[in-house]
Amino acid sequence: MSAVGHMRFGAFVAPFHSPKGNPTLQLRRDIELAVHLDELGFDEIWYGEHHSGAYETIASPELMIAAAGERTTRIRFGTGVNSVPYHHPYILADRIMQLDHMTRGRVMLGIGPGQLPSDAFMMGIDPRDQRDMMVEAAEVMLPLLRGDAVSRTTSWFTVDNARLQLTPYNPEGIEVAVASMASPAGATLAGRLGLSMLSLSATDARGFDALDSNWGVRERVGADNGHPADRSRWRVVASMHLAETREQARAEVEHGILDLCGYMEGMSKSKLPFATSPGAALDHWMTNGLPVFGVPTVGTPDDAIATIQRLVEKTGGFGSFLFLANNCATWEATKRSYALFAETVIPAVRDMNAGRVASIDYVGDNAGTFFGAMQDATREAIAKYRPK
Template sequence: MEIGLFMVPFRDPSTGMKEGFEWDMQVIRWAEEFGLSEVWIAEHSTMRWEPVASPELYIAAALNQTKNIKFGTGANIPGNHNPMALAYRLMQLDHMSGGRLMIGLGNGAYASDHKVFGNDDPVGKGREAIQIMRKIWEEKGPYKFEGKYWSFEMPDYDEIQMGPFWEPYQKPHPPLLMAGLSPASNTLRAAGKLGYLPMSFNVSREYLEGHWYRYMQGATESGFVADRNDWRVATNIFVADTDEEAMDAVVNGAMGKCYREWMLPGYARGNMLPVMAPELGTNDPDKIPIEFLAEEKWLVGSPDTIMKKLDKDLKASGGFGKIISFTFDYLDQPDVYRRHFELLGTEIIPRLAEITHQTESLADLKRPEGITD
């Protein structure tokens, strides 16, 4: 099992853009220093709490500050771009990374992002854009593509032009990933059907088992072999030397502020709080204590406590291969946050070394309650 990061990033609105970018680069350097495996960087153009318009630019900057850690776009929203241009940018980035690039693909969760790009059909445009990108990566010309939203021509070349010279560094292209959020995620079923890597946002461990079942459904339909070691589960982690220190850093620090001011109100708009904390039976963000989430839902505490809580997630899900931790703006507590990474690298990662999971068939799984075919 490995640990990676998901850099949305959750940016405190009081933090300047350049200051926040420099902080994120420092966090990436700590991740590399202490042996984390990968960093996913999101794409949002209209969210002040999530201000990265181009994960490719972030990754290009971070590549020069690291040697080993892998990077993923998390996720590109192809329907909000010219997909031909995006395909070529990602091919170039794949070469720049020397094969350290992964690509997350999605339709985008925020209507304001779609609106600013004039995207009035996120699902349809996203599907066609991904088709175009994969065609560019996987097929040599000449050919023409005539779509509903985009048309282009891959020309023939002569020996003087020597083209087309761009093709992915990784063959046939960098690993592709899709992420699921809702309890019975159709996105993860689609990911399995397409043979993409799966990621689950662990809003509640109670439905992780259903996420894997959905992914297995899709993989079985297309004959792909699904391996739990490829399954990434994104969650909140904060480790300190004692439980008291970790709880204080979360409840009274950047993670707690982000959830109080941004995440919980956002989940309430989608009626997701009863899913996040079914025990509390409310969709009122003011009635979801951060202390409760840190104690019962998140991997917060000393190394021993983290391992005990992780065991609950593994039992509830049936097992996964990579923990992906969200990052936060601890600019006012840099030593505390660095210690968090140090403990991840020196205490948590070594204890994960023996945890592995095997491939399985859909027939091996019991269908979770609430999941229908």
Template structure:
């Protein structure tokens, strides 16, 4: 993978007013588009309750997409390890590794929705320890080890995988806030992190963090100082191309407000003020602090380049795709990001710009020479 890579993060959100088959069809079409557009990877989430978060098995969707795509890598974004037996997680990701011809990434985390945990008897107070034990077991199995272990949450007896990774290993990425415990886990397990520029956006309030990007960079630096060597950081960021930040906010506000109200406030019970002024102020704060990148293509490119420079190489930037705008407009946004922003970030326009400069200079010299000849001949 190149030192800089670009992908998409597709959360498991589906508008309850849209039919489930239509929502899933949109997900499949979107994944096919980002493959055609040349994105490096796409992350597909998992939740089990709320009515909004209806993608319950990213592995099944990835298996369906494997035959519909050619080159893009697929990441589970993320599998909550405490919800599953680690032997089954390891088996499924290795099977996906074969079905996708080596394009599977294991993205894992602890889980977030309390009702997801309640439905299957997972104790939220044990998540960290449960996750750590499960991750250790999954890694050992993927590495070809036979595992015998008994924990308060699962048991594995002479557990071994019948299939082994297609090409010797599977990349494992952990969702992390990069706090001290998270950094310790990453370095201990030799995994890499995926982080949001800001925390789950339903919880954002104006004034919560006056410099979210600066806070993120500090956490990344702390992680890299403790990790051995240069390690890849995946960063999820929201980008929207519009004539101006104000115009972009106007385009996004209805969908942004609907998700905050419908999911985070009404279903998850978060104390979010539900007024047009409050929702707009929240989004304006996210834009003003650089947590959301909204503006014309040149503005977005400059802000993304600055963010990536501050994160440092190697970095993968994944564009968050919450579909706050109508589905056709979402596809247009991804196309514009691919065609207008990504080439500028990797020097894709440099050759044509240099050719135009040199050609213009040569044309000016030739014109000057012809003018001098003509003037000399007229004497």
């Protein structure tokens, strides 16, 4: 289905935790989610970085990865994403390199300019400068992560013949991905520097419309700069919650959807007109979408397969599908949603049971021959060993 072979699956955890809950337990569950996904066979999990707004409470994705890495064995971890202008690029690269060794090569670096303007203002950073700062930092971090020495002076940092003490755990190095939304800016940087892409808000109307065109930018700019595009390193992110029936899935998401709406209401200090009841809020979300979250898939495994197929048809194929964790359902319902996806959606998308289907078809198509021979053998054995 993916048009690039073996599609990978994972979660993108901002997170979005209600300020009505216990913040300690919420963070612990974000770590437990990595363990759960590891056991279910998911491929990766990405943790965000935010510093204000009450809901997105992970300030350091590196700390989450360090904790979850000790509790898992195979799942890969991404910073989703580091807000690069908030860090000296040498220090950030050095932390990522250490994590690469601590997790035995399971770390990926995700980079972005920073999403929340309130974060930037608290640090005295002009939001108009953030994207340029991200580019400047990326141009330094990439050679550092490759083991090169770097010297550069900008308006906000200096590196003087700087080099990291460690080299990557794996010979292929540390994968670096850049966030991409409706704007082609992320795709342009990915092409210029040879980065992977994280297409956030893939089911938002503008984000969905830009998926194929942004990939086209990645291909063209990459070709011009000697970095051929690789669809297997393209990740598409969308919000999803599954249950055995659509009605059950709706009820589970309605559990916390007004809290999620409260995030947007708190940011704007205005009441959302559709947030009058859980049902009305979910109807609006599933019809019109929400900023960042896009239009979610709230339904059954069949609905999830249809969403992924729609994304594949729009893009021409990508390497990974990531759940955008919305934290609306209870913890138990959330775990069950991921389990349903692992049990039914992953094998369907990967066509994991093609050999089994072919096997039963082969047996059925030749049943007369096989079972006829068995019956003949049985009759002969009876005749041969019948008491005289």
